[in-house]
Structure formats: structure tokens, C-alpha cells
Amino acid sequence: MLQISAANHNFHSSDLTFADENSLQKMARKCRGDILRMTTLAGCGHPGGAMSSVDLLITLYACARVNSTQPADMERDRIIVSHGHTSAGVYSVLGNFGFFPIDEAIAHFRQAGSPYEGHVEHGLPGVEWSSGNLGQGLSAGCGMAVASLVHDLRNHVFVLMGDGEQQKGQISEARRFAVKYGLTHLTCVVDLNQLQISGSIRHVMPQNIRANFESDGWRVLEIDGHNFQEIYRAFHEAVHDRDHCVAIISRTVMGKDVSFMENVCKWHGQALPADLFAQAIAELEQVNDLDRYRQLRHLGTEHLTIRPRPPFQPDIATGGSFLYTPDKLTDNRSAWGKALAEITRQNLERESATPIAVFDCDLTGSVKTDGFAEINPRNFFQSGVMEHHTAVAAGALSTQDVLVFWADFGVFGVDEVYNQLRINDINETNLKLVCTHLGVDVGEDGKTHHCIDYLGLLHNLYHFKTIIPADPNQTDRAVRWLMRQPGNIFLGMGRSKCTVITKPDGSPFFDEHYTFHYGKADILREGADISVITMGAMAHHAVNVADTLAAEGIGAGVYNFSCAKQMDLDTLSRACQTGLVITYEDHNVHTGLGTMVADLLCRHGLAVKLHKMGIQDYVTSGEPKDLLTAVGLDEKTLNLTIRRMIEQYAKSVKETSDLEKTVKLAKNI
Numbered sequence: 001m002l003q004i005s006a007a008n009h010n011f012h013s014s015d016l017t018f019a020d021e022n023s024l025q026k027m028a029r030k031c032r033g034d035i036l037r038m039t040t041l042a043g044c045g046h047p048g049g050a051m052s053s054v055d056l057l058i059t060l061y062a063c064a065r066v067n068s069t070q071p072a073d074m075e076r077d078r079i080i081v082s083h084g085h086t087s088a089g090v091y092s093v094l095g096n097f098g099f100f101p102i103d104e105a106i107a108h109f110r111q112a113g114s115p116y117e118g119h120v121e122h123g124l125p126g127v128e129w130s131s132g133n134l135g136q137g138l139s140a141g142c143g144m145a146v147a148s149l150v151h152d153l154r155n156h157v158f159v160l161m162g163d164g165e166q167q168k169g170q171i172s173e174a175r176r177f178a179v180k181y182g183l184t185h186l187t188c189v190v191d192l193n194q195l196q197i198s199g200s201i202r203h204v205m206p207q208n209i210r211a212n213f214e215s216d217g218w219r220v221l222e223i224d225g226h227n228f229q230e231i232y233r234a235f236h237e238a239v240h241d242r243d244h245c246v247a248i249i250s251r252t253v254m255g256k257d258v259s260f261m262e263n264v265c266k267w268h269g270q271a272l273p274a275d276l277f278a279q280a281i282a283e284l285e286q287v288n289d290l291d292r293y294r295q296l297r298h299l300g301t302e303h304l305t306i307r308p309r310p311p312f313q314p315d316i317a318t319g320g321s322f323l324y325t326p327d328k329l330t331d332n333r334s335a336w337g338k339a340l341a342e343i344t345r346q347n348l349e350r351e352s353a354t355p356i357a358v359f360d361c362d363l364t365g366s367v368k369t370d371g372f373a374e375i376n377p378r379n380f381f382q383s384g385v386m387e388h389h390t391a392v393a394a395g396a397l398s399t400q401d402v403l404v405f406w407a408d409f410g411v412f413g414v415d416e417v418y419n420q421l422r423i424n425d426i427n428e429t430n431l432k433l434v435c436t437h438l439g440v441d442v443g444e445d446g447k448t449h450h451c452i453d454y455l456g457l458l459h460n461l462y463h464f465k466t467i468i469p470a471d472p473n474q475t476d477r478a479v480r481w482l483m484r485q486p487g488n489i490f491l492g493m494g495r496s497k498c499t500v501i502t503k504p505d506g507s508p509f510f511d512e513h514y515t516f517h518y519g520k521a522d523i524l525r526e527g528a529d530i531s532v533i534t535m536g537a538m539a540h541h542a543v544n545v546a547d548t549l550a551a552e553g554i555g556a557g558v559y560n561f562s563c564a565k566q567m568d569l570d571t572l573s574r575a576c577q578t579g580l581v582i583t584y585e586d587h588n589v590h591t592g593l594g595t596m597v598a599d600l601l602c603r604h605g606l607a608v609k610l611h612k613m614g615i616q617d618y619v620t621s622g623e624p625k626d627l628l629t630a631v632g633l634d635e636k637t638l639n640l641t642i643r644r645m646i647e648q649y650a651k652s653v654k655e656t657s658d659l660e661k662t663v664k665l666a667k668n669i
């Protein structure tokens with residue numbers, strides 16, 4: 001096992017000792033052989049970039065403050081590999097440095113059920129962030145560098161990236177963020193091998209990487225990315241420069257050290273066939289031991305383990321609650337902002353409290369993060385119009401023992417950044433995403449701003465919980481609940497002020513005795529004739545309609561399913577007892593609550609007549625109440641729909657009994 005000298009550990013002295021340089025060179029040769037072993041055995045992968053990046057990786061994992069025996073130590077440096085396709089390079093280094101058995105990584109690379117995935121996987125010790133979609137790693141690095149500020153750590157964050165990857169716009173967002181927040185303990189390294197999948201980076205998409213970094217305020221160093229002394233010195237400079245974020249542009253050679261692979265872009269994403277592997281491994285002066293690994297691969301992957309992130313249990317005091325009374329309209333977003341500010345105040349001086357951080361994308365007043373910003377400005381991150389970056393930075397920070405909120409409009413916090421949220425979900429983050437201005441409630445801003453598809457999008461993300469509270473009281477209690485939860489949670493609300501939902505006696509439904517339970521539905525009104533299933537801003541319309549119909553003797557039950565992704569089956573079964581169900585929502589009718597209800601009804605054999613009321617197409621600008629009328633979601637239309645369904649049902653029952661009578665007559669029974 002490679003042991004670096006104390007002088008070079010943590011980039012302490014300014015030069016690499018001769019002995020350490022020799023050790024790193026030897027290790028590089030071994031790692032290049034292992035990259036080829038892995039990819040040839042798997043018959044796929046990305047050997048070319050892995051071989052150009054590997055000297056940078058070796059220097060980092062050898063000299064940075066990381067320890068294979070304590071890979072989760074809080075004080076460790078964070079190393080993020082943004083060009084996750086170079087996984088064979090990363091695994092070869094981590095395996096040879098003892099983070100896991102190298103033979104295991106070689107034998108099971110890209111095999112079904114194995115943690116040694118095609119793109120780097122955070123379930124492995126030493127891997128901080130699963131990447132694969134290019135352009136996101138620097139944002140993850142920013143999030144982890146913010147964690148150092150929040151926890152007052154003295155560590156360093158390193159991000160490795162490809163050069164083709166630099167074409168991605170999100171990187172410029174991350175560069176600006178890093179400079180604005182003085183993340184001088186963040187260093188990035190660009191592997192400048194001049195090639196990407198389709199050829200030379202100059203032909204695919206010309207760029208000026210150095211100028212891009214410099215114009216955003218970074219200090220840039222240029223080095224030979226295969227010269228260990230130069231690599232080490234650059235890291236040493238970067239780590240000790242407390243005035244700049246430093247980018248190290250490293251000139252490298254794709255396929256380095258195998259003559260026929262060097263500078264050939266075909267090897268970016270292609271494994272060597274067995275005959276070329278034999279040639280290459282001979283050039284690297286190593287034995288061709290592929291058969292041994294083939295045998296190990298045949299053993300399968302059942303014995304391999306993936307380590308989930310350590311559980312996150314925020315310690316937050318959430319005592320008390322605000323009670324909103326029916327005599328006044330209040331918007332849910334104000335209820336969220338007020339609860340956030342009050343809980344922040346409660347926890348600010350508590351020694352054991354988990355730190356809270358809030359990200360905002362230039363919508364502070366609208367998404368009600370201003371109260372937090374005033375109370376805890378140090379942990380408030382104004383990220384401007386940089387949602388892609390923010391989604392990832394906030395997600396990465398949430399893996400570092402910080403309770404992280406990102407508040408935005410629905411169209412920017414979900415639609416704009418769907419893939420970033422997906423990567424967060426894959427990374428098992430603990431992000432609390434709070435989106436306002438959902439549905440057509442945004443009204444006059446028009447169709448670009450009507451977020452009507454968020455529920456369907458978030459339904460795709462296996463680990464995201466969704467909560468769409470019905471009124472300010474439920475919002476307050478949901479915020480208090482989610483403050484103490486691990487995992488990704490979405491809290492959604494509209495823009496307008498809304499009516500406080502009441503019990504039939506006129507008192508608040510979600511009163512001082514109410515506690516939010518994730519997955520529990522609320523029966524807002526009982527009714528034996530028909531059931532309306534709804535959530536969020538539409539709930540009070542359904543209650544109004546039910547109350548009007550009750551006065552005429554029609555029993556419409558109203559069910560608030562604020563947690564659509566974990567539906568309360570008992571309450572759903574109860575709603576189905578009427579035989580008639582309407583789902584009522586201001587979402588895309590194809591992917592919203594109605595479709596989720598229909599799915600559940602089918603899966604559990606609950607037979608009802610179901611009518612889905614939702615949005616059929618994009619909607620124009622207009623006042624929210626007019627838009628609800630335009631799309632057939634106003635109270636009058638709900639009222640008529642309920643009556644029509646009940647009438648049709650009665651008619652069909654009558655027709656059935658008439659038919660039965662006729663049949664009986666015909667049979668002379």
C-alpha cells in the first residue's frame with residue numbers, strides 16, 4: 001500500500017519528495033493497467049479519459065486529507081469527480097489505496113448488482129458524489145465547500161472535471177457562486193486532453209477555458225497533468241492560496257502510456273478487445289491476468305455491499321405553532337416563511353441544533369425567505385438566476401449534516417431543474433425543496449409560469465416525498481414536521497391568499513390539536529353520495545361546494561390528500577364507498593393526483609366510477625379565478641359535475657333495475 005511522507009501529506013511542503021514522486025509513478029502504471037483490466041473485462045467503459053485523469057487522481061488521493069480507514073471523517077477533504085465516466089480511473093486509485101479491495105473493483109466493474117458502476121457511485125468509500133450528467137460536479141463541490149463554512153471546518157474541496165465538460169453552462173453558474181461566497185478552499189482541476197466523444201474539443205465546440213475562469217474571478221494555473229512534481233506544486237499553491245478559488249488546467253493525453261491509445265478519441269468510450277489488451281498490458285510491463293478476474297466475475301455480485309449515506313437526523317426544536325383563523329385570508333407561502341423564521345430563531349442559540357441553510361434564486365420576497373435572511377444572514381445563500389447550480393449545491397450541502405432549504409417558484413424549482421433533482425435523489429440528499437406559485441394560481445404571468453406538472457415530475461423521483469398543504473394551518477404544521485426529517489421533501493403551495501379550512505362548525509380544521517402525519521389524508525367533509533379527492537389550493541373550493549350541496553341534501557365528501565406519493569389507502573377505501581369519485585386538482589390531468597388515484601384504485605381492486613377534473617392544456621394569462629373558470633375547475637363546474645355524476649349514477653341504477661324487471665318478466669319469474 002502506498003504511504004506518502006508526512007511532508008507531502010495534506011500538501012504540507014512545497015515540493016514532492018523524490019521518494020514520493022517515484023511511488024506515485026509506480027502507482028500510476030498499476031492504475032492504468034487496472035483501468036484496462038476493468039474495461040476489457042466488462043467489455044465497455046471509458047478508458048481514454050480515465051487514463052488521462054489518473055495521475056491527477058493519484059496525487060489527490062495520496063496527498064489530500066483523506067483516509068481509507070475513515071472515509072467518512074467529517075474533517076476530511078472532499079474529492080468530487082464531475083466527469084463520472086472516468087469511473088475506472090477513480091476505482092483503480094481508490095482500490096489500490098485500500099478504500100476497497102482492488103480485485104473486487106476489477107472483477108465486478110459494471111456488472112449487474114455491483115457498486116462499481118459505470119459512472120462513479122457514492123455508495124463506495126472515497127466517492128463523495130455520484131456523477132454522470134456532466135457539468136454538475138463543481139456545483140456539488142460548492143455545496144460541500146459551503147458545508148466547511150457552516151461547520152467551521154478547515155478542510156479543502158477538490159473537483160475534477162473534463163475539458164469537453166466545460167461546454168456546460170452550469171459550470172459558469174458554479175464559478176460565480178464560488179467567488180461570491182469566497183470559497184477559496186475550493187479547487188478545481190480540468191483534465192485538458194483536448195478530446196471528447198466526437199473528436200477535438202476545438203471542433204466540437206470551441207471555448208476558452210482559461211479566460212472563462214479568469215473572467216469569473218478565479219486564479220488559473222496551467223500544468224503538465226502527467227508530471228507529478230507539477231501536479232503536486234499546483235495543488236500545494238491552490239491549497240495555500242486563501243485569496244482565490246484556483247482552477248488548475250492540466251494538459252494531459254487521452255489514453256496516456258499505451259502507444260496506440262494516445263490521443264485517439266475512439267478510446268474515450270470503448271474498451272480494448274482481448275488482443276489489444278494483451279498488447280497494452282505488455283507495454284505497461286504488467287502480466288496479463290485477465291483470466292483470473294474472469295473467474296472472479298463469474299462468482300457474481302451478491303457478496304458486494306453498497307453503503308448508503310449515514311442517516312441524517314436533524315436536531316431541530318419546532319415547538320409551538322401559529323394558528324390562522326378563518327376571519328382572515330393568509331397565503332400558504334407566508335405561513336411557511338413565518339414558521340421558518342420562527343423555528344430558525346428558536347434554534348439559533350441551541351448548541352446541539354443542526355445548522356439550517358437556505359438557498360434563494362432572486363425571489364426572496366415572493367418565496368418568503370426574507371425572514372430567515374434577516375435572522376441568519378450567514379447561512380442565507382442568494383444564488384441569483386442560477387437554478388441548475390443551486391439545485392445541486394443545495395443538494396450536496398444537505399449531505400453534510402446541514403438542514404437545507406431551497407425555495408423557488410414551481411416552474412424554476414422543479415421544471416427547470418428536473419435532472420438536477422434526479423441526480424440529488426440518486427445521491428440520497430436531504431434537500432427540502434419549497435416551491436410556491438404552483439398551479440394556475442400564478443394567473444397573470446401566463447403559461448410559462450403555470451407549474452401544473454410538478455406532481456407528475458416528482459412522482460418519477462423515487463425518494464422525494466411531496467406535501468401540498470391545504471391551508472396556512474396545515475402549512476405551518478407540515479413545516480414543523482419536515483424540519484425534523486431526513487431525505488428529500490417537496491413542500492408545494494400556490495401564490496394567492498387562501499381561506500382557512502374550517503370544520504362544519506366554523507372553527508379551523510387544522511386547529512391547535514392537529515399534528516401533521518406524512519401520508520395521512522384528512523376528511524374535510526363527510527358525504528355519502530359522492531367523494532371529492534383534492535389537495536392544496538383546490539381544497540377550500542371543494543369544501544365550499546360540499547357545504548352548498550349539503551344544504552340541498554346532497555352528501556359530497558371532501559378528502560384532502562396532501563401527500564400524493566404516499567396515499568392513505570384506508571381513507572381512499574372509505575372515499576370509494578360512495579361508488580363515485582371525482583379527483584379535483586389544478587394539475588396536468590394526465591400526470592396529477594387523478595392519475596395517481598386511478599393507479600391505486602386499479603392496484604387495490606377498488607371499483608368506482610372515477611372522474612378526473614384537471615388541466616387539459618396550457619392556459620393563458622388571467623386572474624386565477626377566471627382561469628379556473630376557463631379550465632372548468634371553478635366551484636360552479638365542480639357543483640354541476642357532482643350533480644351530473646349522481647344523476648347519471650341514479651339513472652344507470654334505475655336502468656339496471658328496469659332491465660332486471662324486464663328480464664324477470666320475460667322469464668316469467
Ligand SMILES: Cc1ncc(C[n+]2csc(CCOP(=O)(O)OP(=O)(O)O)c2C)c(N)n1
Pocket residue numbers: 046048049050083085132133134135161162163164165166191193195196197268
Ligand atoms: C450532460 C451530459 N451530456 C452528454 C453526456 C455524454 N457524454 C459523456 S462523456 C462526454 C464527453 C466529455 O468529454 P470530456 O469532458 O472531454 O471527457 P473525456 O473525453 O476527456 O473523457 C459526453 C458528451 C453526459 N454524460 N452528460
